[in-house]
Amino acid sequence: MCNPTRWAFAAPAAGLLILTCCIAAEPDARVRPGADTVQGLVVHEWGTFSTFSGSNGTNLSFSPYDNDLPDFVHGYLPKNSKAGPQGGLISLETPVLYFYADRPQSASVQVDFPKGIFTEWYPYAARSDKKLAWDHISVMPNEPLKLPNETKKSRYYAARETDAAPLRVGFFEANEKRVEQEKFLFYRGVGDFDMPLSARAWGGGSFTVHWDGRGPEGDLVLVQIEAGKLRFRPFRLNRHKKGAAQADIEIPETDSTIDQLGETMVKLLIEKGMLEKEARAMVKTWSSAWFGEEGTRILYILPPEVTDAMLPLHVDPKPKSLVRVLVGRHDLLTPERERRIDSLESKLNDDSAPQPERDAARNELAKLGRYTGAVREAAETRLKQRR
Structure with missing residues (x-):
């Protein structure tokens, strides 16, 4: 990642004033840009974010992905920093903005993260903790x-596989003009607040999913990957009362394939306004994580009003159409997996256990990746309560 001190030269104050005052297009406008049909300026955005909880539904703080981006991406930490990435309850991952236009033109963009911190971005932008311009x-x-x-290798490059217009961003560094080019605007961040969705795992493949407020329209998808087998089930929040929505759902008994799940997600994204190439680029970007990492998760599309409140976006000039699709990934532990984790943590802390067994326990826990720290801390709490 590039040194964050460089951003100070990226945008004059007047540019920031224009960004702050501009008005976003209506998000429900559905102009379908194509090579010969787009008129004016059209902007499409897709993005992802992750949350994580134990079987009891309590959200846990975890570290974000920190090694899956190219080195040319800018970051809030110096490139060779030994400090780890800042963690939180939410990891905002790969929002990208695509631009379609019938002629070359200039635009300005500002995105805010009122309850979070921006951590990576590309191309060059003026950055503060809660604002990118x-x-x-x-x-x-x-x-x-x-x-x-x-x-x-990096999952970053798959997002280029669309018909969006290339972008060029100029900036000054040490009084010298520089240029960076890309097919999209990219950013990431972390936050420390709860999302509307929560879930309880009861064991035996049974779950209760709760949404605080008016639930999303359309399907959510329950996914479980265990011992190399993938199973998933689309579902809807079908019980509504007292300003909340809820559903009871079970893992299906039949196995599915990555291709079947991928096509399900592509269809859901297109239904929300994404172009097919955009939807396939998104699924390709995240297939190894969504469909490859072992565990249980819920994939869902955030309602537009929640997206706009979480990440206010301003584009100048006002686009003829603005479509934003943010996919949530909520990972949760099952009671069965927590018992296995507790056993591993107990083995790891047992000084009398043979070293090979302790090493094996450590290696198995490490497979939890960015969730390892949160999982081990929760396991320690449960073990102390039993003593």
Whole structure:
């Protein structure tokens, strides 16, 4: 990641004033941009965020992904910092903004994260903890711009597989003009607040999903990956009372495939206004995480009003159409998995246990990845309560 001190030269104060005062387009406008049909400026955004809880529904703080981005992406930590990424209850991951236009033009964008902190972004932007501003973006339809690339693999690049216009962002560094180019605007962040969705795992494949407020329209998807087997079930929140929505749901007994789940997600994204290439780019970006990481999770699309409150977005000039689709991923532990984790943590803390067994326990816990710290802390709490 690049040194964050560089952003100070990115945008003049006047540019920020324009961004603050501009008005976003109506999010329910459904203009379908194509190579020969787009008129004016059209902006589409997709993004993801993760939350995590124990079987009792209590959200747990965890560390975000920190090694899956190219080195050219800017970050709030210096590139060689030994400090870990800031964690929280929410990890905001890969929101990307696509631009479609019938002619080359200039645009400015500001996105705010009132309850969180922005941690990564590209191209270059003026950044504070709760605000990112891109000024003087050159939207260049059909222009064959050279985009940055690195030899190491990253899920980042899949988001380029759309018909969106290439973008060019200029900025000054040490009084020297520089340029960065990309097919989208990208950003990430972390937050420390609860989302409307929560879930309880009762054991035996049974779950209760609760939504605080008016629930999302359309399907949510319950996914479980265990011992290499994938099972999923689309469902809806079907009980509404006292300003909340709820559903009881069970893991199906039949196995499915990654392709089947991927097509289900693509269909849901298209129904919310994404173009097919955008939807497939999103699913390709996150398939290894959504469909490959072992565990139980709920995938759902955030209602537009919740997205706009969580991440206010301003685009100047006002787009003819603005579509925003934010997918939530809520991972949760089942009682069965918590018992296994408690056993591993107990083994790891047993000084009398053979070292190979303790090493095996440590290695198995490490497979929980970014959730390992939160999981082990929760296990320690449960073990202390039993003593």
